[in-house]
Amino acid sequence: MRPLALILMIVSLCATASASGSDTTILVGKVISHEPGQVADTRVKAMTDSLPAGILSAFTPRVSGVSAPVPAGDTIRPIYQSIEQIWWFNRLKNMTLDLKDTTVIYPRFIKFCVDVYNWGDHFFNPYDPEYVEGTGKRWKARVVNDNWLDSYAMRFPDKMSVSMLSNPYSNLGGYIQYMAVSVGYTYDMGKIFGTAPLNHKKWEFGFNCARFNIDLYYQENEGGTYLRKFGNYKHGRLIKIKFPGVKLKTSGLDAIYFFNNRRYSHGAAYNFSKFQKRSQGSVIAGFSYTNIKLSFDFTQLPEELKPYLTVSEKNYLFHYDSYAAMIGYGYNCVINPHLLYNITVTPSFGASHCYEDSQEGEKWLFSMNISARTSLTYNLGNWFFGLIAKMNGHWYKSGTYSLFSSIENFSANIGIRF
Numbered sequence: 203m204r205p206l207a208l209i210l211m212i213v214s215l216c217a218t219a220s221a222s223g224s225d226t227t228i229l230v231g232k233v234i235s236h237e238p239g240q241v242a243d244t245r246v247k248a249m250t251d252s253l254p255a256g257i258l259s260a261f262t263p264r265v266s267g268v269s270a271p272v273p274a275g276d277t278i279r280p281i282y283q284s285i286e287q288i289w290w291f292n293r294l295k296n297m298t299l300d301l302k303d304t305t306v307i308y309p310r311f312i313k314f315c316v317d318v319y320n321w322g323d324h325f326f327n328p329y330d331p332e333y334v335e336g337t338g339k340r341w342k343a344r345v346v347n348d349n350w351l352d353s354y355a356m357r358f359p360d361k362m363s364v365s366m367l368s369n370p371y372s373n374l375g376g377y378i379q380y381m382a383v384s385v386g387y388t389y390d391m392g393k394i395f396g397t398a399p400l401n402h403k404k405w406e407f408g409f410n411c412a413r414f415n416i417d418l419y420y421q422e423n424e425g426g427t428y429l430r431k432f433g434n435y436k437h438g439r440l441i442k443i444k445f446p447g448v449k450l451k452t453s454g455l456d457a458i459y460f461f462n463n464r465r466y467s468h469g470a471a472y473n474f475s476k477f478q479k480r481s482q483g484s485v486i487a488g489f490s491y492t493n494i495k496l497s498f499d500f501t502q503l504p505e506e507l508k509p510y511l512t513v514s515e516k517n518y519l520f521h522y523d524s525y526a527a528m529i530g531y532g533y534n535c536v537i538n539p540h541l542l543y544n545i546t547v548t549p550s551f552g553a554s555h556c557y558e559d560s561q562e563g564e565k566w567l568f569s570m571n572i573s574a575r576t577s578l579t580y581n582l583g584n585w586f587f588g589l590i591a592k593m594n595g596h597w598y599k600s601g602t603y604s605l606f607s608s609i610e611n612f613s614a615n616i617g618i619r620f
Contacts (some may be wrong), residue, residue, distance in 0.1 A: 344617025447499035458488030471544035483533035526552030
């Protein structure tokens, strides 16, 4: 705009304001009118670099012969924090550490780790806030009662069938967790209530984010198994006779991907790390690896059962690796804002490689397995309560033998986020 035209516009606006008896402020070409008496003086702010300062001051309106100065803008003063206040370890001690706070000071290596974590959190946890919400807490403390058992169903070449079930094993422990890092201790309750020594071990590790879940596990059992059915003994009816001739060692890895990862949270149901706000499900796909070493020594049968063993072989060893692709579905049902129910089923199909010391020697077989879990979670503020049941089953099937072995787990959790 030419200088002469701009000067004429300013004069016209000032004249209009005087004629109407109202006060007017011009702010970057925008006219703001005030009621008479509302403002003590009339100010004109012409924020432009195209006019010389002398021309602008010549047209500034005057009230009672006093020039109305252009008020200075407000100054925003930052809140000062000392080095001690923003040092990461002090924040951690005070439980005010926020890894997303860019003002916190870290040592170089820890800063690198924090940057990697924030990148990973942004990349791996892309939740839709309409369906999934964070807890706002990074710490968790919980008490867990963990119970598990293993079961076996075996069919011999002459169609004789045997079913076995172990004693339930129970642990009670406590854990404290900061984000993905957890430390805790569990005590074998069988040492308190058991009447006979049992040799069993269990170890688990899990990692969960919005996109995927990884489980590593190892379990071992020797002793504490009972025969529930044994051929035609008592006409195939249910029995309970102790059988010490079972030894099991199994380890494996399950890795699954959630396709609807923005709206479905596996962690809300099993890790107490998110809140599922609306019901939603997801197709699941992944990979499973399992190593199983399972032996049966029927020379340790009670005398009353030996006549019912219709096969000549007395010792059996099934030792194999299973490689399988997993496909399934998980569903979170939000019963009310506090109560969440989940069910997840993932069958898997692949191949099993038998070792040389296995019952039928080294060979490859078709593999079929299944993993299923369910949970019921109740959230009350920062408190949470959870019941979780899991089952991992593996089927060894050849032209001669059929063996389905599984491990069932049930846990009760109570804890608090802070």
